[in-house]
């Protein structure tokens with residue numbers, strides 16, 4: 001990790017849907033700020049939940065990368081059983 005990504009706010013366990021949605025907003029800010037890029041994901045970051053509150057999938061996954069050093073961070077949530085994390089690595 002480098003000075004740009006060492007301060008990233010990681011979450012070891014999502015305790016609520018709200019905490020996951022806040023993390024998705026945070027990831028969108030990181031990408032909009034220009035220091036991170038979206039590598040992959042199984043739905044657009046803007047569409048993890050539709051306007052009726054339905055989740056895009058049982059497992060929602062996004063991978064981002066620090067543009068400066070290449071370190072990857074993954075955000076994964078289980079919308080069916082609960083749980084998930086925003087963590088360093090894949």
Ligand SMILES: [Zn+2]
Nearest residue numbers: 002005066069
């Ligand atoms: Zn970095």
